[in-house]
Amino acid sequence: MDLYLYNTLTKRKEKFEPLNPPYVGMYTCGPTVYNYAHIGNLRTYIFEDILKRVLIYNGYIVKHVMNITDVGHLTSDADEGEDKIEREAKKERRSAWEIAEFYTEAFKRDLKKLNILEPDIWCKATDHIQDFIDLILILERKGYTYRTSDGIYFDTSKVPDYGKLAGQDLENLLPGARVEYNPEKKNPTDFALWKFSPKDVKRQMEWDSPWGVGFPGWHIECSAMSTKYLGQPFDIHCGGIDHIPIHHTNEIAQSEAAYDKPMAKYWLHGEFLIMGEKRMGKSEGNFITLSDLEEKGYHPLSYRYFCLTAHYRSPLKFTWSALEAAQRALFRLYENMKKYPKEEAKYDEKYEEEFHKAINDDLDMPKALAITWELVKDDKLAPEVKRATLLQFDKVLGLSLDNPPEIKIEIPEEIWKLVEERELARKNKDWEKADRIREEIKNRGYIIEDTPQGPRIKKATPLTK
């Protein structure tokens, strides 16, 4: 079945035709590891995971590379301000290396909790300094670079189709860059390939280079590492939509200038998770982490399910009530799954075809979920066939349907005591007392649900409180 994907480069949904089938090279811009990922960042990694699973579902052999930016990402994407890692190191009074290591591990744990398949190659910027220098040397030799007092810059006016990814004329590009326009730059859109260490502050991360001691620009990192591991051109490059006008535009400019061939064939971008009226962002100061959700009684996979309810190219507004609804739906799916007998069966071909069509239509996950529920509600299908079909879908959904998780929460001893007291009151038909205890338990942050198997205790979420 043909697979269609929306390509930011051509602004069209295109039939996916890899350069070297059945192999697919895929590069996803990884995190800048100066803090925990927020659930907005994680929405992008969930979208990329769905993309990768859909490719695998279609029989492709995917080589997935993800970088870790542990140096060079400045507080402004326009090459101004402090290095995010060094700034955090100062704040936390730890070394920049420790900060990077700590948040890299935290990031990997988040991915695991969300059932995100691990990349085949993780590449860390600080392990590839020589690769960056080599690429800058090629650009220098070809006349694309110039020197200012604070670094080596790329001259974007030398690239006739600069900005083609964003599809705007240069006047409209990079409003941020123009505001903070460094007067030594020849063009507002020019960007740093190598920055010199400042004279007044000692940096923790810095390296010698043919131009002076300093550190790489953020964009050169992804250009050099993607080409090193996937060649050029490679098939798919992705990230969040904020990467279109600056980061990916600059990656394309450097890589194509260096090698005179396209960088990647397909460019896919995930829309934002919105919090209130703005995108969720560390720099926006309105962010929530996966641990915040867990502390409030939500399972990470409920967040994954929540993300699947929207198309990756639509903004998604985060609300607690929507997350609550997603958790309920997911756990209803688990309840159904547990009821089906674990017998060998083949999946239902009609449903599988519909599901496959939906995912191959530019990853239409809301439709794929609707088909999933249609299947669950279909009385004509044998339960073991339902199970087999759901397991087939789960190769893409990634919701652990074969092994539904429980929400593991620590229930304090005192709450158990109250639960037992309430059970006793109920046995004695003292309903008033039982209700009083239920209220008491609720005030302490837990919810009792009476089920035929006895009481079940859950941590109260902001909505059930």
Ligand SMILES: Nc1ncnc2c1ncn2[C@@H]1O[C@H](COP(=O)(O)OP(=O)(O)OP(=O)(O)O)[C@@H](O)[C@H]1O
């Ligand atoms: N609100 C959001 N919704 C979805 N994806 C997002 C959001 N904010 C950032 N992203 C994406 O998350 C990924 C990781 O970004 P990165 O680690 O560079 O975060 P960041 O830019 O430092 O975060 P922030 O801008 O929030 O401080 C990128 O692909 C980026 O496009």
Ligand SMILES: [Zn+2]
């Ligand atoms: Zn990148």
